[in-house]
Amino acid sequence: MPPRMPETYRVLVYDELDSTMDEARRQIAQGVAAPFWIIAARQTRGRGRRNRVWTSSAGNLFCTLVLNPETTVAEAAKLSFLTALSVGESLDQFTRNPLRIRFKWPNDVLLDGAKVAGVLLEAESHPAGPLVWLSIGIGVNLAHYPENTEWPATSLAASGIESPHPHAVLEALAARFAHWLERWRREGFAPVKTAWLDRAARVGEKIEVRLDKETLHGIFSTLDDSGALVLTGPDGAIRLVSAGDVFFSKD
Numbered sequence: 693m694p695p696r697m698p699e700t701y702r703v704l705v706y707d708e709l710d711s712t713m714d715e716a717r718r719q720i721a722q723g724v725a726a727p728f729w730i731i732a733a734r735q736t737r738g739r740g741r742r743n744r745v746w747t748s749s750a751g752n753l754f755c756t757l758v759l760n761p762e763t764t765v766a767e768a769a770k771l772s773f774l775t776a777l778s779v780g781e782s783l784d785q786f787t788r789n790p791l792r793i794r795f796k797w798p799n800d801v802l803l804d805g806a807k808v809a810g811v812l813l814e815a816e817s818h819p820a821g822p823l824v825w826l827s828i829g830i831g832v833n834l835a836h837y838p839e840n841t842e843w844p845a846t847s848l849a850a851s852g853i854e855s856p857h858p859h860a861v862l863e864a865l866a867a868r869f870a871h872w873l874e875r876w877r878r879e880g881f882a883p884v885k886t887a888w889l890d891r892a893a894r895v896g897e898k899i900e901v902r903l904d905k906e907t908l909h910g911i912f913s914t915l916d917d918s919g920a921l922v923l924t925g926p927d928g929a930i931r932l933v934s935a936g937d938v939f940f941s942k943d
Contacts, residue, residue, distance in 0.1 A: 695731065695859040698870035702728040703862075710737040712756035713814060716827040719758065726760040726825060731862055751835030752847070753858040757828045757869065765817050768826050770881050770919045772799040773888045774872045775811045775828050780891060782864035783808070783832070786848060786856055794893040797912070797921050797938050801832075802893055806846035808833050832861060843939070885915055898941035899923075901933050908933065909941070 709732040801809035812829040833847035835855040849855040
């Protein structure tokens with residue numbers, strides 16, 4: 693049986709794909725109307741942010757949601773926080789302890805401090821108008837996790853939690869996402885920002901942010917209303933960071 697979806701959402705189920713994000717592009721090119729989810733049991737060319745390889749062992753969750761959000765690129769980017777929040781709340785149903793799940797800016801989900809899930813957004817927009825489409829790729833380590841990664845990774849199974857079937861996790865995730873998307877449409881980013889910050893890792897503490905050409909150090913103060921990280925430097929200067937990789941200071 694395919695996973696059960698919220699009303700108005702469809703799901704396409706595959707045994708194997710190159711990647712669910714690539715399949716999303718193919719479905720869009722064929723005129724398949726959003727919103728719809730894609731799930732694959734295995735991926736042969738899974739990818740994460742900045743085209744990093746995403747290890748795609750069977751037993752984990754690999755899925756993509758395609759939307760037509762009818763908004764700008766800047767506004768749609770905030771959906772990465774909504775997605776992380778939805779992933780975290782869906783995993784709460786299996787960890788049975790929300791204190792174990794935390795969020796690392798901009799779009800990683802941590803379980804006991806190690807990465808258990810990631811989010812990738814891809815979109816196409818009109819030159820001077822709203823998005824044509826938005827794809828949100830999500831990978832969750834349920835049964836397996838990659839080793840020797842720059843940031844430590846884990847899986848539900850490695851953390852002492854019985855690995856659920858990927859379809860069960862997608863059902864929970866799709867329901868939480870539909871809830872938060874409707875709230876985002878009614879109330880904007882504010883409630884998403886508040887809920888994300890309530891479970892954000894290392895707010896008020898020292899972090900390191902690696903950019904393409906420099907590395908920043910400071911206190912993770914909050915998010916601004918665009919979703920940028922607000923970093924307070926050692927000299928008290930405030931810097932907004934819209935893209936980068938966060939690492940936690942050891943001191």
